[in-house]
Amino acid sequence: MPVWNATNVGHLLSRTLFGYSKNDLSVAQGYGTFSDLLDLAILKDNPAPIAPNVWINTLPAASQTTSGETGLWYREFNYWWFNLMYKEGLNMREKMVLFLHNHFSNERDKVVYPQNMYTQNVLFRKYAFGNFKQLVKEISIDPSMLIYLDGNNSRGASPNENYARELMELFTMGIGNYTETDIKQAAKVLSGWQVNGLTSTFVASRWYSEVSVTVFGKTAKFDVNSLIDHIFDQKATAEFICRKLYQEFVYYKPNEAFVLQMAAVLRSNNYEMKPLLKFLFTSDEFFTEAYVGSKIKNPTELMVGASKLLELSSPDYINMYELSKLLQMQLFQPPNVAGWPGQREWISSTTYSHRGGFTDSLITGKRYNGVAVTGKLVPVPFAQTFTNSEKAVEFVDDVCTLFLAFPLTAKKKAFLLDTLLAGTIVKNYSTYLTGVNVNLQQFFKAVMRLPEFQLC
Amino acid sequence: MKKELTRSEFLRQMALISGGVGLGIAGMPGQAYATLPAGLAASVPAGNVLVIIQLAGGNDGLNTVIPAEDDTYFAKRPDIAIKKVDALALKKGMYLHPSMTGIKSLYDQGNVAVVQNVGYANPNRSHFRATDIWNTGSDANVVWEEGWAARYLAEKYPSYPIALPSHPMAVQLGSVESLLFQSDIGRFGTVFEDPALFYQLVSGTLADDEIPPATLAGDELAFLKQVSSASVQYSTVIRDGALKGANTLTYPVTNLGKQLGIVAKLITGGLETPVYLCTIGGFDTHANQLTQHANLWRQISDAVAAFQKDLNAQNKGDNVTIMTFSEFGRRVNQNGTTGTDHGTAAPIFVIGNTVRGGLIGENPNLTNLDTNGDLKANFDYRQVYSTVLSDHLGLSLTSTAGIFKKSFDRLPIFLNSPLIAEAGVKVMLLDPAPNPASGQVRIQFAAFEGMRVELALFDMQGQKLGSIFTGEVLSGTYTYPVDLTHFLTGNYLISLATSTGARITKRLIIVN
Numbered sequence: 023m024p025v026w027n028a029t030n031v032g033h034l035l036s037r038t039l040f041g042y043s044k045n046d047l048s049v050a051q052g053y054g055t056f057s058d059l060l061d062l063a064i065l066k067d068n069p070a071p072i073a074p075n076v077w078i079n080t081l082p083a084a085s086q087t088t089s090g091e092t093g094l095w096y097r098e099f100n101y102w103w104f105n106l107m108y109k110e111g112l113n114m115r116e117k118m119v120l121f122l123h124n125h126f127s128n129e130r131d132k133v134v135y136p137q138n139m140y141t142q143n144v145l146f147r148k149y150a151f152g153n154f155k156q157l158v159k160e161i162s163i164d165p166s167m168l169i170y171l172d173g174n175n176s177r178g179a180s181p182n183e184n185y186a187r188e189l190m191e192l193f194t195m196g197i198g199n200y201t202e203t204d205i206k207q208a209a210k211v212l213s214g215w216q217v218n219g220l221t222s223t224f225v226a227s228r229w230y231s232e233v234s235v236t237v238f239g240k241t242a243k244f245d246v247n248s249l250i251d252h253i254f255d256q257k258a259t260a261e262f263i264c265r266k267l268y269q270e271f272v273y274y275k276p277n278e279a280f281v282l283q284m285a286a287v288l289r290s291n292n293y294e295m296k297p298l299l300k301f302l303f304t305s306d307e308f309f310t311e312a313y314v315g316s317k318i319k320n321p322t323e324l325m326v327g328a329s330k331l332l333e334l335s336s337p338d339y340i341n342m343y344e345l346s347k348l349l350q351m352q353l354f355q356p357p358n359v360a361g362w363p364g365q366r367e368w369i370s371s372t373t374y375s376h377r378g379g380f381t382d383s384l385i386t387g388k389r390y391n392g393v394a395v396t397g398k399l400v401p402v403p404f405a406q407t408f409t410n411s412e413k414a415v416e417f418v419d420d421v422c423t424l425f426l427a428f429p430l431t432a433k434k435k436a437f438l439l440d441t442l443l444a445g446t447i448v449k450n451y452s453t454y455l456t457g458v459n460v461n462l463q464q465f466f467k468a469v470m471r472l473p474e475f476q477l478c
Numbered sequence: 479m480k481k482e483l484t485r486s487e488f489l490r491q492m493a494l495i496s497g498g499v500g501l502g503i504a505g506m507p508g509q510a511y512a513t514l515p516a517g518l519a520a521s522v523p524a525g526n527v528l529v530i531i532q533l534a535g536g537n538d539g540l541n542t543v544i545p546a547e548d549d550t551y552f553a554k555r556p557d558i559a560i561k562k563v564d565a566l567a568l569k570k571g572m573y574l575h576p577s578m579t580g581i582k583s584l585y586d587q588g589n590v591a592v593v594q595n596v597g598y599a600n601p602n603r604s605h606f607r608a609t610d611i612w613n614t615g616s617d618a619n620v621v622w623e624e625g626w627a628a629r630y631l632a633e634k635y636p637s638y639p640i641a642l643p644s645h646p647m648a649v650q651l652g653s654v655e656s657l658l659f660q661s662d663i664g665r666f667g668t669v670f671e672d673p674a675l676f677y678q679l680v681s682g683t684l685a686d687d688e689i690p691p692a693t694l695a696g697d698e699l700a701f702l703k704q705v706s707s708a709s710v711q712y713s714t715v716i717r718d719g720a721l722k723g724a725n726t727l728t729y730p731v732t733n734l735g736k737q738l739g740i741v742a743k744l745i746t747g748g749l750e751t752p753v754y755l756c757t758i759g760g761f762d763t764h765a766n767q768l769t770q771h772a773n774l775w776r777q778i779s780d781a782v783a784a785f786q787k788d789l790n791a792q793n794k795g796d797n798v799t800i801m802t803f804s805e806f807g808r809r810v811n812q813n814g815t816t817g818t819d820h821g822t823a824a825p826i827f828v829i830g831n832t833v834r835g836g837l838i839g840e841n842p843n844l845t846n847l848d849t850n851g852d853l854k855a856n857f858d859y860r861q862v863y864s865t866v867l868s869d870h871l872g873l874s875l876t877s878t879a880g881i882f883k884k885s886f887d888r889l890p891i892f893l894n895s896p897l898i899a900e901a902g903v904k905v906m907l908l909d910p911a912p913n914p915a916s917g918q919v920r921i922q923f924a925a926f927e928g929m930r931v932e933l934a935l936f937d938m939q940g941q942k943l944g945s946i947f948t949g950e951v952l953s954g955t956y957t958y959p960v961d962l963t964h965f966l967t968g969n970y971l972i973s974l975a976t977s978t979g980a981r982i983t984k985r986l987i988i989v990n
Contacts, residue, residue: 172764172815180814184764187603187820197604202850273694315695318702350653357654358534358759360606366701370655370669371709374702375679382682390679428695431688471684473702477695 024309041327063112074102082135101339118150127361155293178230181209260285315427321349381470401462414451428474533804535761539824547571550844577776580783588835597823597855608805628661651737673720680713723747765815799830823855890924903980914987930977
């Protein structure tokens with residue numbers, strides 16, 4: 023069993039949550055065991071949140087795009103989700119919803135209506151810790167998915183192959199585990215559906231008329247549910263989804279032996295996610311020291327997490343929304359059907375620079391283009407929430423331990439201390455010095471500009 | 479699917495790039511080149527530039543370069559076929575999409591080479607795997623983790639990553655670095671959307687000379703530091719280039735128009751970067767494709783026309799070549815939602831003043847399809863890459879073959895292919911395709927001027943078994959399907975003799 027200590031608890035929180043504040047860490051430490059922390063907080067089932075607004079029930083209509091309403095609603099939807107993440111406490115549900123949104127990647131550019139995208143988001147939340155197989159059945163006839171992968175209006179006589187291909191390649195089995203013929207046959211089974219406003223309906227006359235089709239060597243009159251049962255009977259399926267979870271939550275290069283163990287747990291629990299997550303997050307593999315700090319934060323983790331660390335009372339979700347586009351993680355607009363690839367793919371010369379610009383903006387109150395950012399850090403009272411706020415050396419140590427999963431060298435700590443002191447000496451440093459707010463601003467900017475801050 | 483900077487390489491790089499610079503802004507220019515590295519042939523003008531335009535999503539080749547006189551095309555695409563009267567006539571029964579007026583006028587000036595039916599054996603129809611294949615230059619059945627352009631750049635800049643060259647090695651307009659520029663010694667691309675903004679963003683970046691520990695997390699930190707060091711160094715060069723360069727006309731207000739406008743500024747502003755990548759997405763036209771496909775090609779065509787005009791006005795046109803690519807073409811049959819599903823071969827455009835304009839290769843054959851109902855490729859995509867690398871960027875044939883781990887016959891894409899000129903015979907005989915072959919084989923040659931040719935099949939004892947073609951040809955590409963059903967399994971020779979003095983043979987293996 024993994025050792026219960028601050029490093030391990032911090033590692034668990036950093037991977038299951040969108041970052042954490044020092045208060046979150048201390049509350050988590052109060053649970054005493056990983057089992058309790060998981061059962062009573064991280065994997066706890068919480069009631070569904072209140073919907074963002076009444077537009078979720080408004081029938082989609084072209085006038086909503088021409089009037090610009092859909093754009094406004096998507097903004098509201100984004101802010102609403104950012105807020106759920108920011109206020110998630112110690113619960114992993116929103117992290118799983120994002121994982122599922124990335125896995126069953128749908129783009130708003132094609133889906134168009136936030137109403138449909140919201141329905142899908144609700145589905146992800148319902149199954150965040152639930153049955154993955156059932157989720158795949160429901161997502162296969164989800165209006166947003168039908169629109170996005172062209173299941174909408176696909177007819178059995180000349181079916182559209184788009185969803186059938188991605189269902190196998192990206193959602194369940196992985197490339198190399200099926201043939202082009204399997205795709206063509208499955209496309210027939212998946213035909214017959216139509217999106218009508220907020221829901222989807224099956225039109226039997228549009229379905230395939232053959233007596234049976236053959237998929238992975240089995241011949242039957244498959245329907246959506248039996249096809250997906252059949253897909254989940256394939257060995258590759260549990261391994262594929264477990265590999266993806268491993269890469270998201272442990273390390274981006276999968277340990278295949280451990281993935282097989284995860285797959286066995288998933289199968290033996292009939293594709294229920296919660297027992298698998300508990301297995302993963304209590305495993306020695308997860309807490310292997312080498313994995314600590316090895317994940318490059320995704321932009322949402324970076325933005326929400328930085329706001330949590332700075333204990334901002336009301337972070338500027340407009341700022342997050344605008345930056346999410348520049349950092350290449352606009353929610354509901356993944357780059358393509360494979361979702362965001364993650365890890366090093368987040369980083370280019372441009373996105374790396376924008377990351378620093380974002381963390382700066384929480385402190386300066388200004389975005390890179392000069393637009394005001396609300397709810398910025400008030401540095402002095404925040405610094406004073408640290409036990410060692412008046413002892414410069416210890417304060418730097420404490421901030422580094424909390425903010426950085428990667429240990430800093432003495433040289434870098436000395437640089438940070440110099441930045442904090444800005445000419446004064448350790449003995450004279452105090453948060454009551456005149457002008458110390460500028461020192462603190464520079465200091466927090468520098469900490470979050472370190473490449474180490476990008477890791478968790 | 480890529481390999482990353484290894485530890486030892488990172489150490490070399492960090493030690494040298496930021497040597498002597500403490501915490502704060504780091505980065506020292508590496509040495510600029512005094513002489514051409516060994517692999518680069520001197521016969522191509524130094525300073526040639528390749529601008530790659532990626533068409534993400536799988537471009538429908540048949541509705542781009544259209545066989546509008548082929549009845550099968552209309553039979554298989556009753557709702558989405560584009561009629562001859564609407565399309566822009568090229569030659570040999572092929573037409574451009576009606577919205578490609580800009581590219582059509584470049585074609586009429588002889589500046590557009592259309593390489594038809596480009597693909598590879600055992601084509602993959604997954605967007606992601608297929609894109610990786612096109613970016614790495616691998617066969618379909620092996621996974622490579624480095625971009626082909628990165629391997630070229632590694633050859634051109636052998637001191638990287640020990641030292642950063644003074645100018646960016648590759649520039650990508652966008653935000654997420656393509657696999658094209660990634661390699662196991664590091665990333666070759668500098669990625670940004672706007673030069674001035676990029677400079678401003680980088681200004682707060684901290685870089686340092688510390689060497690991260692040899693741990694998994696340390697490797698990720700090393701990677702982050704490499705990106706930040708390159709950003710710090712190149713943001714100034716790029717901003718200055720953009721300030722010094724100019725656009726002599728207004729580009730279309732589209733994403734691609736903006737990208738090409740910036741590329742033109744950087745080229746005319748003196749950036750020595752040899753490779754640029756621009757991207758336009760939206761080609762995955764499974765449903766209702768007509769309007770979207772038309773809009774996409776209008777964007778490309780208008781932006782490319784503006785770019786060519788701009789470069790010519792600034793006397794840079796002769797140095798710059800555009801090449802398009804997409805991960806696959808689309809199914810010959812339309813699907814049930816007035817769109818097309820994932821397919822295989824498609825045309826590639828190579829555009830520039832030094833290009834030999836025209837259609838290269840035979841027209842798509844809409845009846846001889848693979849078992850999936852998709853086109854069979856006529857050219858391997860690496861033939862196009864190899865041609866561009868050697869005939870435009872001046873890479874030696876040996877080095878070009880090294881990049882793809884095998885040698886590919888080049889195509890007659892450029893007017894003054896230096897290697898062809900050296901040979902002096904003005905003709906190329908391509909490898910028989912497929913080879914080994916059974917049943918039927920395609921024999922192709924390209925004549926660079928009018929000449930008399932004798933194309934024949936010989937056995938290994940030098941006995942002539944039959945004539946394939948004898949006669950006068952004009953400049954162009956010629957394809958002859960040869961029926962092999964009467965030949966025994968074994969080795970044969972295809973021979974091409976011409977009035978220009980060529981005596982070229984290619985080995986053909988027949989498996990019947």
